[in-house]
Amino acid sequence: MLQELLGKIENKEYTVGIVGLGYVGLPLMWTFHSNNMPVLGFDIDTDKIESIEQGKPYIKHLGQEMMQKLSDSEKCDATTDFSRIPEVDALLLCVPTPLDHHREPDMQYVEKTCLTVGENLRKGQLVVLESTTYPGTTEELIIPILESKSGLTAGEDFYVAYSPEREDPGNINFDTGSIPKVVGGHTQEGIDLACALYDTSIVETVPVSDTKTAEAVKITENVFRAVNIALVNELKVVFSEMDIDVHEVLDAADTKPFGFMKFVPGPGLGGHCIPIDPFYLTWKAREYEENTRFIELAGEINTSMPQYVIDQTLKALNAHKKPLNDSDILVLGLAYKPDVDDMRESPTFKILDLLEEYEANVSYYDPHIPEIKPTREHDEWTGTKSISWDKKTVEGFDAVIISTDHSCVDYQQLAEWSDCIIDSRNALKGIESQSDIHFWKA
Known part of the structure; x- marks a missing residue:
């Protein structure tokens, strides 16, 4: 079965399903479409589906031209009908993973999505979570839900992987296709299949030993930024009391060609990743x-x-x-x-x-x-x-x-x-x- 699926990927006959068409899912849809892969997007928001059908942008920095091409393409479709899940070969899950009011993981969107996917899952499909989450999510939460709802066995009847999104909205230097993709699988076959899929459209894939390692990679990237931003925010407060311009300090420190990486203070953290x-x-x-x-x-x-x-x-x-x-x-x-x-x-x-x-x-x-x-x-x-x-x-x-x-x-x-x-x-x-x-x- 694996060799047959790898052949479909090589021939670009492998349909990519993307669940969640927001700041992660929509650029991912565009990236696969741009590399001639058939794509079917899923979202519960009817406004997003209508915007894709009509070629109207709903994420400003992605632009009119991209949306129009998605709308006009015969190899791209979007729907709110999750009963169409069996039509795709892979399902890339790009759903929110916020914190609840106790600052603990709110996994309701992942759980609801996996329940729906499990009800419609068929043999041979690949399921990949792209949402940032804690190490262990794929093995401890996602696979049990998919197996219980589908009656299928992960690693035998269907494949599972984790590949964290690395989107940076508005960054003109990097887009989805030009950012290396970390991939961890539930089995070696899962890693091989997911890497083959992403290799069609992403500049580089970086396989790691398993899903929890890939989950830890994404967490580490964001912890690194959160801690360093906190450092310069604290320096900003301290230096202000000393009548020292923290920005002048950071600009001067940034001239050192080694051992320093510049972070910039601000009014707090935003975006989906670093604050959460x-x-x-x-x-x-x-x-x-x-x-x-x-x-x-x-x-x-x-x-x-x-x-x-x-x-x-x-x-x-x-x-x-x-x-x-x-x-x-x-x-x-x-x-x-x-x-x-x-x-x-x-x-x-x-x-x-x-x-x-x-x-x-x-x-x-x-x-x-x-x-x-x-x-x-x-x-x-x-x-x-x-x-x-x-x-x-x-x-x-x-x-x-x-x-x-x-x-x-x-x-x-x-x-x-x-x-x-x-x-x-x-x-x-x-x-x-x-x-x-x-x-x-x-």
Whole structure:
């Protein structure tokens, strides 16, 4: 059976099913389609399916041209009908793995997806989880569900692998196809089949010994970033008290050609990976009676940064002899990183919440997010619209907090329109103003 499936992959007659067509699944669909592989996408969101059918972009940085090509292609389809699962040869699961309110893994999306897949699973199919998760998920959670619902045996009747996504939305230097893919399998056959599939469309596959090792690779990548970002965030607070510009320090340190890697401080962590994934390992480590002190300390520092921004805002307003209570505050940037419309886990939401707690009058501006769509944790902001960007509107605010430094914003213009700006992103570097302005680096 394996040789027959490998032959289908080589002949590009192997249909790739992708479950979850969001920031991971949609680029993956495009990558396989671009390499002439037949693709069938699955999602419970009818709006996404209609957008693909009509060639309309719903993730801004992926663009109109890509969506139109997916829509026009005879080798690409998308559906909400999961009974079509038997039509595909592989199922790549790209579903959310958030934290619950106790900061523990919320696996409901993975579990529900596996239940549905198991009910429709047929012999010979490959199932690959791409969502970031704790080591052991594939063996301990996914395979038992698939086997119990299908009556089939993993490694004999169907194949299982784990290959973590490495998406970086908006990164113009790398896309899905140009980022090496780590692959771990439930069996050697699972590794071989998954590697052969990804080799059709990804620049390089990196096989590792098993699924839990591949799961640990992704967690390690994100822990590394979370800890180092926490370090520079802590340095930012300390150096600020010493009247030292942390950005100048980091720029100078970055000239060292070895032994240093530059990370940049900010108002907190955003995106689906770094604020969440390290805590999956923390949770799993407790099962082995081990502590993850670095991870937990990093989490404390990073989650404290929105409050630090508010503290700096209080100081800035005080310098203007104004209270935060009843002041009109503009938060610039809702997306978690520059130049994308991705607001998952954005620290801006926490800043908005804190401002409301202080009874400030809060508005936001984000050229990439004209209106806040429903989210899993911030439904109270759903429907809120971005203000218009003009002199009269911006001048009406008592303070402006730069939470995300979109490159399309004219910061010189902002400096001329506002006399109280709290800059959490070093966006005002090199900007000068003729007015009596207070730039507060938060």
